[in-house]
Amino acid sequence: MNTVYxxxxxxxxxxxxxxxxxxxxARLIALGRAPxxxxxxxxxxxxxxxxxxxxxxxxxxxxxxxxxPLLWFFLLLYHLAFLVLIASHFDLFPxxxxxxxxxxxMIGAGAVGVxxxxxxxxxxxxxFRSPIRExxxxxxxxxxxxxxFLVLTGSTISWxxxxxxxxxxxxxxxxDFGLYLDGLARFRFEDPRExxxxxxxxxVVLHVLLANLFLILLPFSKIMHTFIALPMNRLRRGA
Amino acid sequence: MDATQKQELRRLFASRLTGAVRMYLEACTHCGTCxxxxxxxxxxxxxxxxxxxxxxxxxxLFWRHFRPQGRLAGWLNEAVELSEDWxxxxxETAYTCTGCRRxxxxxxxxxxxxxxxxxxxxxxxxxxxxxxxLSMLADMSIAKGENVEATKASFTQAVQGLEEEVIARWxxxxxxxxxxxxxxxxxxxxVALAGKHSIIPAAAIMNAAGENWSLSxxxxxxxxxxxxxxxxxxxxxxxxxxxxxxxxxREVAICECGTAYRVMKFMMGELPFRVVSFVEVIARYxxxxxxxxxxxxxxxxxxxxxxxxxxxxxxxMEEAREILAHLTRDFxxxxxxxxxxxxxxxxxxxxxxxxxxxxxxxxxxxxxxxxATGAExxxxxxxxxxxxxxxxxxxxxxxxxxxxxxDLVSQAxxxxx
Amino acid sequence: MGDYSIAKTLDYKGLPCPMPVVKISQDIGSVDVGExxxxxxxDPGSLxxxxxxxxxxxxxxxxxxxxxxxxxxxxxxxx
Numbered sequence: 212m213n214t215v216y217x218x219x220x221x222x223x224x225x226x227x228x229x230x231x232x233x234x235x236x237a238r239l240i241a242l243g244r245a246p247x248x249x250x251x252x253x254x255x256x257x258x259x260x261x262x263x264x265x266x267x268x269x270x271x272x273x274x275x276x277x278x279x280p281l282l283w284f285f286l287l288l289y290h291l292a293f294l295v296l297i298a299s300h301f302d303l304f305p306x307x308x309x310x311x312x313x314x315x316x317m318i319g320a321g322a323v324g325v326x327x328x329x330x331x332x333x334x335x336x337x338x339f340r341s342p343i344r345e346x347x348x349x350x351x352x353x354x355x356x357x358x359x360f361l362v363l364t365g366s367t368i369s370w371x372x373x374x375x376x377x378x379x380x381x382x383x384x385x386x387d388f389g390l391y392l393d394g395l396a397r398f399r400f401e402d403p404r405e406x407x408x409x410x411x412x413x414x415v416v417l418h419v420l421l422a423n424l425f426l427i428l429l430p431f432s433k434i435m436h437t438f439i440a441l442p443m444n445r446l447r448r449g450a
Numbered sequence: 451m452d453a454t455q456k457q458e459l460r461r462l463f464a465s466r467l468t469g470a471v472r473m474y475l476e477a478c479t480h481c482g483t484c485x486x487x488x489x490x491x492x493x494x495x496x497x498x499x500x501x502x503x504x505x506x507x508x509x510x511l512f513w514r515h516f517r518p519q520g521r522l523a524g525w526l527n528e529a530v531e532l533s534e535d536w537x538x539x540x541x542e543t544a545y546t547c548t549g550c551r552r553x554x555x556x557x558x559x560x561x562x563x564x565x566x567x568x569x570x571x572x573x574x575x576x577x578x579x580x581x582x583x584l585s586m587l588a589d590m591s592i593a594k595g596e597n598v599e600a601t602k603a604s605f606t607q608a609v610q611g612l613e614e615e616v617i618a619r620w621x622x623x624x625x626x627x628x629x630x631x632x633x634x635x636x637x638x639x640x641v642a643l644a645g646k647h648s649i650i651p652a653a654a655i656m657n658a659a660g661e662n663w664s665l666s667x668x669x670x671x672x673x674x675x676x677x678x679x680x681x682x683x684x685x686x687x688x689x690x691x692x693x694x695x696x697x698x699x700r701e702v703a704i705c706e707c708g709t710a711y712r713v714m715k716f717m718m719g720e721l722p723f724r725v726v727s728f729v730e731v732i733a734r735y736x737x738x739x740x741x742x743x744x745x746x747x748x749x750x751x752x753x754x755x756x757x758x759x760x761x762x763x764x765x766x767m768e769e770a771r772e773i774l775a776h777l778t779r780d781f782x783x784x785x786x787x788x789x790x791x792x793x794x795x796x797x798x799x800x801x802x803x804x805x806x807x808x809x810x811x812x813x814x815x816x817x818x819x820x821x822a823t824g825a826e827x828x829x830x831x832x833x834x835x836x837x838x839x840x841x842x843x844x845x846x847x848x849x850x851x852x853x854x855x856x857d858l859v860s861q862a863x864x865x866x867x
Numbered sequence: 868m869g870d871y872s873i874a875k876t877l878d879y880k881g882l883p884c885p886m887p888v889v890k891i892s893q894d895i896g897s898v899d900v901g902e903x904x905x906x907x908x909x910d911p912g913s914l915x916x917x918x919x920x921x922x923x924x925x926x927x928x929x930x931x932x933x934x935x936x937x938x939x940x941x942x943x944x945x946x
Contacts, residue, residue, distance in 0.1 A: 241472075242472055242473060243469065245467060245468055245469035245472050246467075246468045246469065247469060247470075248468040248469065248471070248565070249717070250717040250719075252470060253765075254551065254555055254560070254762060254763070254789065255762060255764065255767065255789065256765060256767060256768075256789065268558075272558045274557065274558055275483050278486065279482075279483050342482065342485055342495070342497055345497050346497065346500075347480055348526070349528070350526040350527050351480050433477060433478065435477060436477040436479060439473045440558070442473065443473050443474070443477065443561065444559060444560050446560060447560030447562075583892065586920070586923065586924065587885055587888065590888060590916065591919070594915045594919035597918055597919055597922065598915065600918065601915040601918060604914045604931055604933070605911055605912075605914050605915060607933055608911035608938055609911050611911075611933060612911065614936075643884040643912060644884050644885070644911070644913055645883060645884055645909075645910045646909050646911065647881070649911065667915075669884070669915075669916075671884055671885065707884070802885050804889075833883055837883040837886075
C-alpha cells in the first residue's frame with residue numbers, strides 16, 4: 212500500500228502536471244491554428260474598447276448576472292474562491308511568501324473551502340432540476356463530484372493542519388506540506404511520508420489523487436473554458 | 451447510412467470547424483443561462499426549442515467524430531454516431547431556429563448558436579434532407595444570375611411601369627428618371643427585392659433627397675444563406691458586387707431585408723464600396739436636412755420591431771429611432787427592444803418554408819409583446835419580419851397595421867421649407 | 868399571344884418576397900402536364916424570378932406581357 216501511496220504522491224503528480232500543461236498548450240495551439248471564422252460574430256451595439264469589454268464579459272459575466280442572478284452570485288463566489296485557492300496552494304511552497312512563513316493557516320483560514328463547497332453544492336443541486344437536468348451529461352456530474360470531493364478532502368486537511376501540537380491535535384502542519392511540495396519542486400523523489408507523518412495521511416493521498424485526476428482531465432473537459440472564455444467573448448465583441 | 455455518406459457528412463462538418471466553432475462546441479458548460487433566450491422556448495417551453503437543446507444535437511456528433519475523448523468514452527458527453535435517426539433530430543432543431551442570435555446575448559461565453567446551426571443545415575443538405583423550397587429558391591437565385599441579360603429589357607419595362615406610383619409620392623425634378631437603372635457613375639446602388647413595395651417608397655425617398663442613385667437588376671435577398679450553403683451564398687451576392695463595381699458606385703444600400711443586409715455587410719469580406727441598410731440612408735437624409743417629413747401624417751400610435759439581422763446582428767438601431775422621432779409624436783418602444791428584442795419568429799427561411807402553424811405557435815411571446823404597446827401601427831425594416839408580423843397580426847387578432855419604415859417615410863414626405 | 872389555352876389564372880399581386888415563386892412551385896402541381904397557368908403580378912422581380920424558376924424546375928415560360936402595371940406570366944407545366 213505504501214508503494215501505491217508513493218506513486219500517487221510523487222510520480223503521478225509529475226504525470227498530471229505534464230498532461231495538464233502539454234494538453235492545454237496543444238489544445239490552444241490546435242484552436243489557434245484552426246481556420247479563422249469567415250465573418251464577424253459581433254453582437255451590437257458595440258461600445259467602449261473591445262478588449263476591455265471582453266475582459267469585463269469574461270470575469271464579470273454580466274449576461275448571467277442579468278438573467279440568472281443567483282447562479283451569477285455563486286459563479287462569482289466560486290471563481291474568486293478558486294483564485295484564492297490557487298494562491299493559497301502556491302503559498303505552501305517555502306520559497307513563496309504570501310502569508311508569514313510561520314503562519315499555521317492557509318489563505319482564508321478554511322473559509323475558501325467552505326465557500327467552494329457551498330457553491331459546488333449549489334451547482335450540483337441545480338442540475339437536478341428541470342430544465343437544467345435535461346441538458347446535463349454524465350461528465351457534468353462527474354466533474355462536479357470530482358471537484359466537490361477534492362474540496363472536501365482539502366478542507367479536511369486544512370481543518371486538520373490548523374490544529375497544533377500544543378492543543379494535542381493534528382501534526383501535519385502547513386510547513387510540513389511546504390517541505391513535501393519543495394521536495395516535488397526540487398525533484399528529490401523522497402517518500403512524502405517522511406515529512407507528512409500524521410495519522411490522516413490517507414486523506415492527503417486522496418486529495419492529491421483527486422487533484423491529479425483533475426489536472427489530467429482538464430485539457431479534455433469543458434474546464435478548458437478557463438482558457439477560451441476570453442477569446443470567445445472577444446469574438447462577440449467583434450474581434 | 452452507409453460509410454461513404456457518413457464520410458461525406460463528416461467532411462462537410464469538418465469544413466465548418468473554424469477556431470470559433472470549435473470553441474463553441476467544446477466549451478459549453480451546460481449552465482442553461484441561454485434556455486429562456488429563445489422566443490420558441492418562451493412560447494413553448496420544450497428543450498428542443500432552446501439554444502443549448504439545439505446545439506447539443508451537433509455537439510454530440512462533434513464529440514464522437516472529432517475528439518478522441520468522444521471515441522474513447524463517448525458516454526461522458528453522450529456522444530452519438532452519425533445516423534439516419536440522428537439526422538431526423540437534427541432536422542427538427544435546425545429549421546426551428548431563426549438564426550436571430552438572441553441567445554448569444556445570454557451565454558456567458560457568447561456561444562453563437564447560429565454558427566452551430568449552420569453545421570446542422572449543411573449536414574442536412576449533404577444528406578439531401580434540407581427543405582426543398584429553400585434549395586429551390588437558392589438554385590433559382592443562381593439561375594437568375596446566369597440569365598440576367600435575357601430579362602433586363604422586360605425588367606426595365608416593368609420598372610418604368612412603376613414610375614407613376616413613385617411620382618405620386620414624390621415628383622422628382624424634370625429630366626430625371628423616377629427609377630434610374632444601370633446608371634453609370636451613380637453614387638448609390640439600391641438593391642431591392644422582387645416586389646414593387648420594396649422599390650416605390652425607396653425611390654420616392656431617394657428622389658426627394660436628390661440622390662444620384664441606380665436600381666440594381668438583382669434581388670437583395672440571399673437564399674443561399676437560408677439554406678446554409680456558403681458557396682451559393684457567395685455566388686448570389688457576387689452578382690450585386692460585380693454590378694456595383696461596374697457602375698462604380700460609392701455605396702450599396704440594401705433594402706429592408708435583414709438577411710440580405712447582414713450577408714452583404716458582414717459576410718462578403720472587403721468590398722470596394724460601403725454597404726449600408728436603407729434605414730441608415732433615410733436617417734442620413736433626415737440628419738442632413740435632405741428630406742423633410744410631416745409627423746402629422748402618421749397620427750396613430752407607432753411602435754417599432756428591430757429586425758434581428760439589422761439591429762442585434764447589424765448594429766442599425768439608433769438610426770431607426772432617429773427616423774421614428776421625425777415620423778410620429780406618439781412612439782412607444784417594444785419591451786424589450788433593440789439588442790434584446792424578441793425575434794419575430796419568421797427568420798432563417800421559416801417564412802419561405804410556410805410552417806405557419808409552428809411560426810404562430812413559437813411566436814406567441816412576440817404577439818404578446820406587440821399587443822402590450824397598445825400601438826396601432828407596427829413598423830419594421832425587414833421583409834421577412836413584415837410577413838411574419840402580418841401573419842401574427844392576423845392570427846392573434848392584434849388589430850394593427852404592419853408597415854415598412856420606408857413606406858411610412860415616403861407617405862409623409864413634404865417639401866422642405 | 869401564342870396558340871394555347873389558359874387552364875388557370877392566379878393572382879399573385881402584392882405578395883411578399885419570396886412568395887410568388889414559392890406559390891408557383893406549389894400551384895404548378897394543380898394543373899396537368901402540358902397545361903398553362905397565367906400568373907398576374909405587380910413585382911418587376913418576377914420577370915427574372917419566373918424564368919429562373921422554370922429553368923431549375925424544368926417547366927416553361929411561354930411569354931410575359933405587361934399592361935398598366937400588371938405583369939402576365941404564362942407558365943406551361945412540362946413535368
